[in-house]
Structures are given as structure tokens and as C-alpha cells.
Amino acid sequence: MVNDNIVNCEHVWREISNYLEGDIEASLRARMDQHFQTCSACRSLLEGTRNVVQLYGDERMIEVPSGFGSRLQHRLAQSRRTPGRSWSPWSAWLVPLAALLLITGGVRIASSRTVPQPLLSAHAQPARDIPPDMVVVVSADAKEFHVPGCEFIHNKDRERTLTAKEAVQQGYVPCVRCMRKYLQTASAGRTSLEMEATSQPDTAAPKQDGGE
Amino acid sequence: MPEGNIVLNKPVPAGTSHELELIDRVQRGENHLFYELVRPYERRVFAAAMAILRNESDAEDVAQEAMLKALRAIRQFRADARFSTWLIQITVNEALMRRRKERSGVMEAIDDRRDEESDYAPRDFADWREIPSEALERKEVRQRLAQALASLDRKYREVFVLRDMEQLNIQETADALGISIASVKTRLLRARLMLRDLLAAGWEQGWFSRLPFEKGTKPW
DSSP: OOOSSOOOHHHHHHHHHHHHHTOSOHHHHHHHHHHHHHOHHHHHHHHHHHHHHHHHTSGGGOOOOTTHHHHHHHHHHHHHHGGGOOSHHHHHHHHHHHHHHHHHTOHHHHHHTOOOOOOSSTTOOOBOSOOTTOEEEEETTOOEEBOTTOTTOSSGGGEEEEEHHHHHHTTOEEOTTTTGGGBOOSOOSSOHHHHHHHHOGGGOOOSOOOOO | OOSSOSSSSOOOOOOOHHHHHHHHHHHTTOGGGHHHHHGGGHHHHHHHHHHHHOOHHHHHHHHHHHHHHHHHTGGGOOTTSOHHHHHHHHHHHHHHHHHHHHTTTHHHHHHHTSOSSSOOOOOOOSSOOOOOGGGGGSHHHHHHHHHHHHTSOHHHHHHHIIIIISOOOHHHHHHHHTOOHHHHHHHHHHHHHHHHHHHHHHHHTTTTTTOOOOTTOOOO
16 A cells, blocks of 8 residues: 555556556545656556557457357247247157057056156156246255246245256156146156156256356 | 446446346247347357357357357346346356366466466556547457457456456456456456557557548657
């Protein structure tokens, strides 16, 4: 700290950035202003540093590759189409397959080979037809994932958003209230959602996507 | 500490009512509006990724990934934050994860451990020759400035880009990079002084020799 009314050039160098930020005490600012009046080298330093910040802070300094915007737009559009996929390819061939199994008497074989997955919650039921990219909410110390805004979310102040697929990957099960339309009561082995989730174990999103 | 820069940068406006409406509609599921919401910031998002990755292809991919994550996490956004800052923080986070995964910054990371606090004496120029912002209309000038920035060590470049180009404040810059406020200030000072030296030296090398100056303006 400088205790008298004089600042030397080295002190000005160290504080010049804070000076430009407006992040110094008023008394130091006054002493620096006084110094700038008499020291041309430090005045030059101030003008140059201010010039640097002005130039680089200009929007024109940011250049993006040609076509960047349209490629981004395209990728966002692609991502919107994906959530609409709700397992119709599965259901399309599951019906004739089921008929075939009935005809050949293979039902018993099929059921004997199905290994039920343990469910984390006593209330949980297997889910089907949940779009994997559907946005869902989970919260701390709870096992279910919910439709955003579900009144049965515990610890709402500690909730976070992720996709249904990520929720299943992380061991969450669907809420039996808000996800009712996706649930089935019959015991079926692994659902298509679970199969997709476990086939891509590395796609879990980080728990925190930037602060606010 | 006062927030923001009272001397230099133009203040970044809070979200406009149009932006707030778009955010609300996207949060309610109208995802097709998301691009309209992020379009004003797409350049800054790319620049943030570029500052960390230094490769156009990787930066573009990370910028796209970050936007997809932002879309998925849009309900986490709270209106009391700046949307642009939130986007940039997601992008920085994504870019840092990419760099860690690819281990491309090993050599620079070693460099990060030294010289943080050592004294730096700016070059002594008798007078500063102002580079007017109109000069940025010229591509060669922008390229020279970009080259000067690219020549800085990573730790200085990242802080400078986030604070002075992306207009994050000191605290936001520290949060995004996971470093202390004191480190942000130290690196920012050094980055600004080094760029000043590089630009002044550029004058000597004729970088800006064809800049138009008003009659009577002191050339040096």
C-alpha cells in the first residue's frame, strides 16, 4: 500500500487494469490521476491499455466460420426431431412378433428368458414409450424422475433437469403420477428406453451446466 | 467491488422483453424458437469456445454441443441472470471438458504453473498512437489483432477473452474458469499490458501503416 500522496510508475503499472475497471479506492484513483498529469510514460500506458480493451471489445473482432449459423440452426432442428421419436418402430414389429409367438406357443419360452430388472423404488413400474430426449426433472434425495412442474417433486429447490434417457442411466425411475401414461403394470423385462440408456453409458450430461 | 466496468466497456443490456418472452416460451416447450433466442449470441459462443480450444472445427462442434445442452437445460435458467452469460458459461464448461478429454492442453498447462506473480514491466513507449475503432473495418487489422491475442499464453488469453470480449464480469470469469478472482485480475492486467506492447510493436512493423488519420492527429 502507498501511504503518502505519491504513487510511482511501478505502482501505476500494477493498478492500471483495476483503474480501468473502476475497481480501486477513490484516494488511489485520485493519486493516479495526479500521476498521469505529470508522467507521459504512464499516460501512454493508460491510453494504450484503454485502446486495447476498446478494440478487442468490439463486436467486429469476433469472426465465425462461414455458414456457422446455418449449421447450428440445422443441428438444433435435428435435435428437435429426435424427441418426437416415441418407439413406433418397436411397436410396429412387436405386434406381429407377439402374434407369431402366440401361434408357435413360444410365450412360455419368451417369458422364462426375461430377467426382470430390480427397480429402485417400491412404487416404480416399468416404463415404455417415454421419448428418450424428453426433458424431465429429478431432485436431491429422490429416486423418481418427473415431468417438470409435477406436484410430487420433493426438494424442489434442489431439482435439476435432464433427459429421460439420462435419468434412466442414472438409476431414476418414472414417477407413477405424472408419468402414468407411459407406465405399464405388466411385468416386462427391460424397456426399450432402458435398453437404449444402457447401450450408451457415456452420454450422461454433467450435473451442472454452467452457473447463473 | 463495483460490478462491471465503469470506465471502458459498454454495458451489456439485461434481457429485453422480447428475449424474456422467448425464454419463457422455450421453457414451456416451444423448442423451435430456441435458435431465434440464441442467434444474437452465437458469435460470442463460438469465440468463447475458440479461446479455449484454438481450433475452428473443435470450437464449432463444442459451440453446437453447448447450445444443445442449453436447450435441454433451459428450465434451469432463472430470469435474474443474464441469458448471454449463462450461455457462455455453459460453453466454457463444455470446452474445458473437451480439452480435458483430449488432453490437448498438457504443454500449456505446465506453463500455467509459473510466472503468475512475477513482475512485468511494460515497454516504454513515449506516446500511444491510438488505433481508431474504424480500423476494425479492415480485415488485415482484425487479423493482426487476432494474431496478437493468439500469441498470448493460454491463461492470459482465456481471461482476456471472457472479460474483455465476452463482457463477463470478474466474478463470472473466475467462476467460468474455476480460478480465483485474484488470479483473474492478475492475468487480466498482464494480458492487457502484453497486448498493448504487441500492438505498439506492430506499429513499428508497419501493421497499421495505412490507417487513415485525421489531419493534425499526432501520429506517435
